[in-house]
Amino acid sequence: MKKSFRYASRVPNKNLHIDHDDFREFEPFDGETDLVPRSAQPGVDALSVVGVDMRKDVNAAQHCTGEYVTNLLVVRRGQQFIIDVSFSRPVTSQDDFQLEFLIGTDPAANKETLVVVNFGNHSGAAWAGQIVEARDTVVSLGVTASSKAIVGLYRMYVAVAMGNGMQRTEKDPNTNFYLLFNPWKPDDDVFYPDEAGRSEYVLNSTGLIYMGTPDQVTERGWVYGQFEEGILDACIYIMDACRMPIQNRGDVVKMVRTASALVNSQDDNGVLIGNWSDDFSMGTPPTTWTGSASILQKYHASGAPVSFAQCWVYAGVLNTFLRCLGIPSRVVTNFNSAHDNTGNLKTELIFKPDGSPDRHKTRDSIWNYHCWNEAFMKRGDLPPKYSGWQVVDATPQETNDGYFRCGPAPVIAIRDGELCHPFDCGFVFAEVNSDLIHMKSDKYGNMTPFKVDTTYVGKLLYTKSRSGWGPEDITGTYKHPEGSPADQQTMALAEQFGCSRDRSNVPAAKLSIQISAQAGYVGEPLRVSVTFYNQSEAMKLVKVHMEISPTYYTGVVASDPLKVEDFRLDLDAFQSSIKVFELSPQEYVSHLGSNSSLEVTVTGQTDDVEVSEVKTIALKLPPLNITLSGQPQVNRDMYIMVSFTNTMGFPLTGAKLAMEGAGLLETQVYSYRTIPPMGQISRKVGFRPTKPGLQTLLVVLDCDNLPDMTAMVEVKVVP
């Protein structure tokens, strides 16, 4: 290795697996030549350390860290924890000893990676020390880490001042401990002001992620599993893997920004590889995962990115990372999310002269839904207004200029159009506020807008409520009511900061089209009704184009249309007419691809106007049946019975049945080659709960041709 003269010393960026020795066990004071320790008080036995007890018993409950499955102590910063040190004799006021806390390679006092805590005459240390109790030779020491302290895995030493040097305890991995963010303490930048919030956003290890369309919201469970064995280490490993400087790891803003980059593998060998194709043969389909734990464990064990993710997987894993380290967080779903644009506010759908969508020229897509995270924090780098929930997005987006990271962006800055602060506010603003512009192109290739829809994008934002298993509508935190003075002010401000809007003046057309559909189960006939209404004072001949295509949640159609109808319709002044289209199961089931949605596009042209309407229909999935039996008690036998009947009239292939429950059952996956029509599968699995309290079991049935059937069940485990 060439010596570099760039640094006085390299910036330490590794927390786990520190192999070198920290100290010589006896370190003589400067100028001392005798290498044998000498008692500090002549005539009194030298004080030495006999044992150290990290007092997990009392500390874990006080610090709300009892659920972490680890032998080591887990505590939070800004809050006292207790360490018992047993000495060779009772301690007197003449004795001088200190605790030394070290993190990362090459710790240094002035980088706060080496912290000395005194209990004697010295003072001025960043961490407070206090002798809580002395019982004979055992002293209970209270230590309070600074509320800005670096978060991660610390090593600890007890050092006793001898007459001629410092005598330290041996390196002992059992006295290592984890220091986390502390949402319970007002001094901490991650302070969350109420217990219900902390219970949900920090301590809840299972959640719901919303999907589907704004009209047909569906949900799937996700086991965050932030307390499971090895997850805390995996989260610290993520920061080591990207060489995040240790000295930055107490700063929640930098931590969250790093995490948003590291959960995707785009430019830094991060956790997850995205895959939006139909071919997941080289890994696990995004729809098969039941939670984050197995992903993070796999990443930490191999050091290589895990295959495969789509947006909810990125969001699920990022949520685990955040909650695991003590940062309040939640997964948010934005319905009709404008995607991969460049921060301008135009999303354009292009139609051919005949009224059919021009799939080649249309470059933009609107995702039916997109999941990201919010993390709650004080933004010490910004004016106070911007503290609170922040958008963080781990899904890589090509157009954010090669930053495969996004956020933290203050939600309130998005709502108010104040896009001039870091990070990436303009980008998120466009995701919820883009205008949807319908364009038609003439024969020369010139394009003219004929409809501008300012309400389509960012229709609804949902997150799991704190009180139960339902959604909380948080649209109002991102957007003022459409058209309100506050909304107008927001849009004007956003334009000032470079978000360009479409300025074309498209008058409201005197013809309206409405699409509605009863979303049935996959395998049932689909009925779509389209209402045409002539709002003009003249009779109109309407040339109609209608097509139905299978579509992904990214808004990209999976194949050619399954049904196309072109017809003409006479409509008297102020008259309406309803047309019903039916799609039989035979017409659509084999074309669904890996997503059970259909896009209906209807265009109507008269002599003077053109109107188009697009609607995505998410089909319902058949139910999984779950029965629990046994005694819901820690360490007693329980059983989960999952059964499923294929009522769909076509065979399901490549089925994977996966189940997982934090504190109940580690991820289990069972494969079935085919489930024939009316075929039934059932599976009984035994397990023993490891933790008391309300726990959740999640089951997923994922087939090649029908992904993503999920079910959840709760069980109250007694101690």
Add this chain to the structure above:
Amino acid sequence: MKKSFRYASRVPNKNLHIDHDDFREFEPFDGETDLVPRSAQPGVDALSVVGVDMRKDVNAAQHCTGEYVTNLLVVRRGQQFIIDVSFSRPVTSQDDFQLEFLIGTDPAANKETLVVVNFGNHSGAAWAGQIVEARDTVVSLGVTASSKAIVGLYRMYVAVAMGNGMQRTEKDPNTNFYLLFNPWKPDDDVFYPDEAGRSEYVLNSTGLIYMGTPDQVTERGWVYGQFEEGILDACIYIMDACRMPIQNRGDVVKMVRTASALVNSQDDNGVLIGNWSDDFSMGTPPTTWTGSASILQKYHASGAPVSFAQCWVYAGVLNTFLRCLGIPSRVVTNFNSAHDNTGNLKTELIFKPDGSPDRHKTRDSIWNYHCWNEAFMKRGDLPPKYSGWQVVDATPQETNDGYFRCGPAPVIAIRDGELCHPFDCGFVFAEVNSDLIHMKSDKYGNMTPFKVDTTYVGKLLYTKSRSGWGPEDITGTYKHPEGSPADQQTMALAEQFGCSRDRSNVPAAKLSIQISAQAGYVGEPLRVSVTFYNQSEAMKLVKVHMEISPTYYTGVVASDPLKVEDFRLDLDAFQSSIKVFELSPQEYVSHLGSNSSLEVTVTGQTDDVEVSEVKTIALKLPPLNITLSGQPQVNRDMYIMVSFTNTMGFPLTGAKLAMEGAGLLETQVYSYRTIPPMGQISRKVGFRPTKPGLQTLLVVLDCDNLPDMTAMVEVKVVP
């Protein structure tokens, strides 16, 4: 290649080397089945294109692009350029034709990567078109690209509307042209308000980079060479190499941010590999480069990062990139630059109890100088106040959280402590405003500050002046006067935005130390005088520690001290005393390493105070002699004669003599194994000026044991 359903179509990110066809030559209108073009006017010959002339002759002068060495047209956006189209017959008002401009793969009208310019009845295009003159069959067309247009290499087609479709010219690389930013036009975000500034910051292809120490400023020439053959392509290639979306390439903020990341190879296979060691055997030593052109040409040819760079090389190449694309820019040197800290405002020097510097515990370093760039632009993403010069830094810094990019950060935001706007203001603020804190550690390892110097860091900021070859002091644009009310307000605001300062209250010591040195030439004896002044009312016994060490410009010492003196000094009340130390050539020359600087550290301790002072001395380098002969005229023979005598009393090894002059001479390098003491080398090189005007020749002599001797000479070339 697996199909991905993530995008309606992938985001285009490639500008050069587009191989596919753009159009079918004849494209029938929708619904037309006849594939043979039919004249638009029955009975009149179909109009067809015979030839296209890009009118380099008139356009280049108008657009100030005459210096670019390329066969293609180079023009600027927001300003009319002329294209002559020869048709098969005179054009009538019945004829309908258009110009089509395409950039990147898969161009699209709604992404502004396909722009149609009409000269007939159509309107509403983003680029303006005008028939300037029609002479028989030749029509001169005036085209004005939008002042927000994408910058890069465009393809052009002439399309004529036939009766049944569009007939286009063939793909012709000779009608490709470059569109650049336009600092001459007020509508452009890079508008620079005066001609002297544009001459320097856009058009000057040679510059000066300041180095050394605040007391002994040195300089080296740098040939930016932004107009040389292949440089414009290399700059566009840089953006292709990092897959910057084409549609973002009209946005100067995004462009500059991308460039800051791409000039270093840290995370994206960028242009330059940094090397701050003493071993450059695997590439070119940073001190041997004479300019950017050979680096950029090498990078474009190989597609691989070029070895090696230090800060001024990064800054030189980034400056070339910016000026080449038309963004006003300059290289700035910050003397005493706080480095690789985390955005806090503390840089700590640690001293042992005996007064000697503790090189192990000192983790921070202050660079004697650090070079970065400023780019001039309107910040459309921020409130208007922040437009103007922006800091951009391409030197990779470990602690900026894995962003190996920095800026654009508004200089005015740095000056006023308004650090809550993008990008990286807090980081730059710390580089110019850190406090230098001298700490001593006691025997327990506890550290106490004994001196806080708030004026050391960011002592001086220099850039080349617009009017000539001297420096312009721009310290006042970065910092209010130390201690002024405005400065206090700045510091208070910066702290509010998370820049933590040292709050220790260290009283002014009643003992002062001043170090001064006559900077002689390398090889001469060095005399350092140290003045001690006892400001107290009592006699003091001062324990003094003095040491001199060779040092790099990064503030890192190269070896153990060359001279150490410890002594005691009696000082009466209000008495001063001067001590002189001499270092003979034999004591230092063989230890200088790749940088000719020495660091002097003096510590004085009395019974009640400790004081220390550090000073870096940059030694002078022996001169290179240059003589020009021949006729300074385009395409006539000229000669440069370089001679050098080694007056240094020790042999110079591994010497490389390099010379370069934009418009005069491409980079030439000659090697000499050894130059013995009093040995002389001389080299006469012939060349032929290619451009008229005031041109500059730069010569560098770089030896393993004495780098970086430079000289420049100007020559006025007549046409």
